[in-house]
Amino acid sequence: LSAGQRLRVTDPEGEQVADLVAFARGDSGEWLSSGRTFDYQSSIRLTTGDRLWSNRSRVLLVIEDDTVGLHDFLLAPCSAEMFRLLYGHDRPARGCFGNLAAALAPHGIAPDAIPTAFNCFMNVPVGPDGKVEVLPPISRAGDHILFRAETDLLIGLTACSAPNSNNGRLKPVAWEVLPARDTAAAGAEAASA
Numbered sequence: 173l174s175a176g177q178r179l180r181v182t183d184p185e186g187e188q189v190a191d192l193v194a195f196a197r198g199d200s201g202e203w204l205s206s207g208r209t210f211d212y213q214s215s216i217r218l219t220t221g222d223r224l225w226s227n228r229s230r231v232l233l234v235i236e237d238d239t240v241g242l243h244d245f246l247l248a249p250c251s252a253e254m255f256r257l258l259y260g261h262d263r264p265a266r267g268c269f270g271n272l273a274a275a276l277a278p279h280g281i282a283p284d285a286i287p288t289a290f291n292c293f294m295n296v297p298v299g300p301d302g303k304v305e306v307l308p309p310i311s312r313a314g315d316h317i318l319f320r321a322e323t324d325l326l327i328g329l330t331a332c333s334a335p336n337s338n339n340g341r342l343k344p345v346a347w348e349v350l351p352a353r354d355t356a357a358a359g360a361e362a363a364s365a
């Protein structure tokens with residue numbers, strides 16, 4: 173994703189999570205950080221207008237549009253080990269983590285460098301006692317979230333394969349890269365208005 177371009181992630185059928193990670197293109201030492209984002213946004217609930225920050229305190233993405241308003245940035249991507257420990261699976265799927273690791277390896281990103289993902293549409297309420305739950309997403313068919321890149325990025329995106337996160341049914345996600353807004357045209361419009 174180049175600076176200015178937008179990434180639209182759509183849930184075509186509803187109730188499907190999509191994990192997203194982002195790295196500065198050409199420098200995988202800078203990545204999208206949940207901790208920095210919570211710090212600067214003063215919230216763990218991120219939606220339209222919010223900025224998503226890197227471990228080096230730069231804005232990597234801005235949420236331009238969001239038809240759901242409920243996402244998670246707390247929980248790590250599901251993985252084979254997690255399926256063994258939490259679900260008791262004998263032959264676990266590799267999950268979001270395995271998919272991200274495979275997709276990012278050709279770009280020089282080792283599995284241990286994969287951070288907590290921004291989990292589009294994931295419903296993880298935090299109780300007053302600090303307990304977290306994983307509930308079905310509230311996203312419906314066609315719901316989407318639109319990110320704008322503030323710098324050149326490498327993005328990893330998965331369709332999550334954790335049964336509890338997706339109300340028991342694993343479904344596709346859709347994504348589309350939209351061009352940068354034509355700021356010159358927008359400026360001319362504003363000038364003529």
Ligand SMILES: [Zn+2]
Pocket residue numbers: 191249250267268269331332333334337
């Ligand atoms: Zn997952």
